Amino acid sequence: MLELQHIHKFFNPGSVNEICLFDDFNLTVKDGEFVSVVGSNGSGKTSMLNIICGSIDIDHGQILIDGKDYAGKKDFVRSRQIGRVFQDPSKGTCPQMTILENMSIAENKGKPFNLTRGVNKAHIDYYREMLAHLNLGLEDKMHTPVGALSGGQRQAVALLMATMTPIDFLILDEHTAALDPKTAEIIMQLTDQVVREKKVTTIMVTHNLRYAVEYGSRLLMMHEGKVILDKAGEEKKNVDTEEIMKIFNQISVECGN
Amino acid sequence: MSLVLSVFEQGLIYAIMALGLYITYKILDFPDMTVDGSFPLGAAITAMLITKGWNPFLTLPISFAAGAVAGMLTGLIHVKLRVRDLLSGIIMMTALYTVNLRIAGKANLPIYNMENIFDNKLVNAIIPESLSQFKTVIVAFVITMIVKYILDWYLSTKSGFMLRAVGDNETIVTSLGVDKGWIKILGLALGDGFAALSGCMFAQQQRYFDVTMGTGTVVIGLASVIIGTTVFKKVTFLRVTSSVVIGSLIYKACVAVAIRMGMQSTDLKLITAVLFLLILVVGTERKKKVKSTC
Numbered sequence: 001m002l003e004l005q006h007i008h009k010f011f012n013p014g015s016v017n018e019i020c021l022f023d024d025f026n027l028t029v030k031d032g033e034f035v036s037v038v039g040s041n042g043s044g045k046t047s048m049l050n051i052i053c054g055s056i057d058i059d060h061g062q063i064l065i066d067g068k069d070y071a072g073k074k075d076f077v078r079s080r081q082i083g084r085v086f087q088d089p090s091k092g093t094c095p096q097m098t099i100l101e102n103m104s105i106a107e108n109k110g111k112p113f114n115l116t117r118g119v120n121k122a123h124i125d126y127y128r129e130m131l132a133h134l135n136l137g138l139e140d141k142m143h144t145p146v147g148a149l150s151g152g153q154r155q156a157v158a159l160l161m162a163t164m165t166p167i168d169f170l171i172l173d174e175h176t177a178a179l180d181p182k183t184a185e186i187i188m189q190l191t192d193q194v195v196r197e198k199k200v201t202t203i204m205v206t207h208n209l210r211y212a213v214e215y216g217s218r219l220l221m222m223h224e225g226k227v228i229l230d231k232a233g234e235e236k237k238n239v240d241t242e243e244i245m246k247i248f249n250q251i252s253v254e255c256g257n
Numbered sequence: 258m259s260l261v262l263s264v265f266e267q268g269l270i271y272a273i274m275a276l277g278l279y280i281t282y283k284i285l286d287f288p289d290m291t292v293d294g295s296f297p298l299g300a301a302i303t304a305m306l307i308t309k310g311w312n313p314f315l316t317l318p319i320s321f322a323a324g325a326v327a328g329m330l331t332g333l334i335h336v337k338l339r340v341r342d343l344l345s346g347i348i349m350m351t352a353l354y355t356v357n358l359r360i361a362g363k364a365n366l367p368i369y370n371m372e373n374i375f376d377n378k379l380v381n382a383i384i385p386e387s388l389s390q391f392k393t394v395i396v397a398f399v400i401t402m403i404v405k406y407i408l409d410w411y412l413s414t415k416s417g418f419m420l421r422a423v424g425d426n427e428t429i430v431t432s433l434g435v436d437k438g439w440i441k442i443l444g445l446a447l448g449d450g451f452a453a454l455s456g457c458m459f460a461q462q463q464r465y466f467d468v469t470m471g472t473g474t475v476v477i478g479l480a481s482v483i484i485g486t487t488v489f490k491k492v493t494f495l496r497v498t499s500s501v502v503i504g505s506l507i508y509k510a511c512v513a514v515a516i517r518m519g520m521q522s523t524d525l526k527l528i529t530a531v532l533f534l535l536i537l538v539v540g541t542e543r544k545k546k547v548k549s550t551c
Contacts, residue, residue, distance in 0.1 A: 080434035092432070094425040097418070105418050109433045115411075118418040162432070 002029040002169065002201070007051065007061035021047055022225045025061075033232070034195055034202045036212035038244070039222035040252050045205040048222070049173050052203070054078045065168060080110050083162035083200075085155070087174040092158025095147030099138060099157060102146055103127045106161035130160055134190065152183030156190060163194050170195065172204035176211070184208070188215065209248065213241045223251045262394060264513050268506035269397040270458045271477060273404050275485070275505045276498060277451030278478035280408075283486065283497075285424040285444040290346030290475055291331045294353025295324040295449040297471035299456030301357040304366040304466035313374045316457050317400070324453020325446040327353060332442030358468055366466040373461035374400075393462055400458065404451065405498045411447075412498075420444050452478075473529055480533045481505035487540040508532070 007025040012018050021044055029035055039045050050056045052063065054075035063071045070078055085092050093102050104119045104127075124142070131139040134156050138149075146154055155175060163170060172191065176184035192215050195202050206212050212219055219236050221229035221244070229247060231239055274296055281289040299320035306316050327349060335345040358364065374380070375393040384392050411417045423430045423440045430437040452474070460466050485504025489495050495503075515528045 074436070076431045076434055076436050079432050084432055086428070091426065091428045094422045094429055096425045097421060101418060105415070105422060105429075105433060108415055113415040113419045113435060115414045115416055118413050118415050 003064040005062040008059045034216040035218045036216040037205045037220045038212045043222040044225040081168040083167040084171040085158050085162050085175040087177045089151040089154040093146040098143050100142040106164045109165045152179050170200045170202040209244050264509045266393045268509035269401045272401050272502040272505035274452045274455035275478045275481035275501050277448040279482050279501045281448035287342050291349040292452040292475045293471045294350035295327045295452040296456035296474040297357050299453030300460035300466045301360040303457040303460045304368050307368045307371050320453045320457035321450040325450035328445035328449025332445040336438035361466050364468045369464050481508045483536050483540050
């Protein structure tokens, strides 16, 4: 279970550019939930993910994972429990390394990176099977540098890599936003499949309201650092895109967008 | 003949330093100016130890270790004190100038008529009298190849994968739960260890240490790396490390040709600068072409 308690975060404190992002922000995510988060630009969605992952520090508050406070811990320490897929497909993979090498380092997450062989030859068939499962033809390109793949293919590999080892949370940061509609659809279905198979607690930030409504077990809408809409379970199932769109338009008008 | 021999001798010796810069510049994406100080650091330690009568082969690991410490300090300055990459190297380079003077005791320390790694009882016993003029090339070749293969092996280990990953995409290293700072420090330690090892061999080939012998080492190393990686980009059977070694040989050959064509040895730095500029311009032009075909 993830609990964000009384999170306060200011940018540029003490200067004229002081911006209050979160003022007493609270959120609890139960184990096994698939939370979709929507909201306008600057509403704090991505900052929330960065706070969970430790990419940005908070001023006050607690970040509890299964009751243990992770606030103040370094980002790479928290990463051991968290898998993350970014908006930018190049962030989740190493472009100059081959698919095989990328998958090898991903599988070794949480274990020491010592002087043993980087690629475990005995696992190649296992990787190939995982890649074949994607239906993108990547199983025949295992020795191709990831940088030579398309954005969608890279994102698919990044998703596989993020979920290869046992993790407590999967963090998806607008991970379909940089892809064309068809590829985005494929990646989204793939995501759903992975989340179901691994039963991993997931937080997905998206700008696509339809994805937010269609996928996931809980829907959050954020605005100016607050959760203004929170629907889970049966309530979530009855939500339709238009209704969300209406609320979304309302808050956007307030912002002057 | 002696010109060709000296190109090979120096090219092979400098190749080890170039391999070090390949780690920092190409893999880590870190412009490591420390090398201008760690290369003569290896030379200073070597000259000092040899005058004290140490076994010349011991100077190799000792120089490597000293260079590694220098690189580690550059890394610590950059990672822990958050000084910019270029500046951390310059700080260490400047500090090492004094350190080198202190180690050697004076600005110029000759080691003529002493046993060294190229000329000692063991080497003389293995290499027949008829090949005696190739002694230095043979020993330099053997050591350079050993270093190259160790580096090849290291880059295929899990730890080596992390080193490659941190230069490629820092975010993923963090995502894998690894502290990217320490990986950078490790990479710099290796790079400067190689530079000092190269300086150690250079001092024994030249048979002296001079406090100014490090000036411009970074440029020579970068030129070698860029020649090697651009010229042999399309050659798939060559490993990048081999390309860098060949790049170093090509670079030394270019300088030798320039001097042969009537340039003075005092013009050496100007030749180096012009050559480096030429390589950079040609190298980046190729890159653009590759991009536009995609």
